[in-house]
Every structure is written in C-alpha cells, then in structure tokens.
Amino acid sequence: MGEMSQEQLEAxxxxxxxxxxxxxxxxxxxxxxxxxxxxxxxxxxKAAEAALLEAHHAQTxxxxxxxxxxxxxxxxxxxHSQDHLMTSITFNDLAKEVIDVYRRLG
Structure with a gap:
C-alpha cells in the first residue's frame, strides 16, 4: 500500500x-x-445541501x-470519510422528512 499524497489527504x-x-x-x-x-x-x-455538494466534489x-x-x-x-458522507446523506434525507412532519403538525 502506497503513501497518501497531500492532495488525496486534503480531499x-x-x-x-x-x-x-x-x-x-x-x-x-x-x-x-x-x-x-x-x-x-x-x-x-440549504446550507446542508451546499456542504454535501462540496463533500461530493471532494469524493469525485x-x-x-x-x-x-x-x-x-x-x-x-x-x-472514515466515506462513512461520514453516507451518514450525512442519510441524515439529511431523514431531516427533510422530520421537518415535513413538523410542518404538517404546526
């Protein structure tokens, strides 16, 4: 296994x-x-979506x-980086649903 480059580490x-x-x-x-x-x-x-987009750019x-x-x-x-991304995507999707429920109850 090779060593990670600085660019890879930054991504x-x-x-x-x-x-x-x-x-x-x-x-x-x-x-x-x-x-x-x-x-x-x-x-x-919207801020969460923007941050996820930046994370996707790093992954790409x-x-x-x-x-x-x-x-x-x-x-x-x-x-760990992939775990963070997948957890955040899932959490963001679930947050939208939870907020929709609060909106309907309000």
Missing part, C-alpha cells in the same frame, strides 16, 4: 469536514422546525484520480 479531509457540517446543519434544521422556525429550517437545509476528485490510475491507499481515514 479526504474536505470530505469529512463538509459531510460533518452538512449533518450539523441538518440537525439544526430539525431543531428550528421543532421550535416552529420553518424559514430557519429551510435555510439550514478522489474517484477521478483513482480512475486515472492514481491509487488511493485504503486507510481508516479513507473509510
């Missing part, structure tokens, strides 16, 4: 940070909706490099 860290931000924004969106702040909830969901950079023959070492950090 992985970008993936982790942006996916984490997306999950935090989605949680804040749920809390806002719970308190009747649907405009704030919508803003937080890694996938493109690998497709071009630049091997990405499989480390706990690479697995």
């Amino acid at each position: 992985i860290m970008g993936l982790i940070v942006n996916a984490g931000n997306a999950k935090s924004d989605a949680m804040e969106a749920i809390q806002a909706a719970k308190n009747g702040g649907f405009e704030e909830a919508d803003e937080k969901l 950079k890694l996938l493109t490099a690998e497709a071009n023959g630049e091997a990405l070492p499989i480390t706990l950090l690479t697995i």
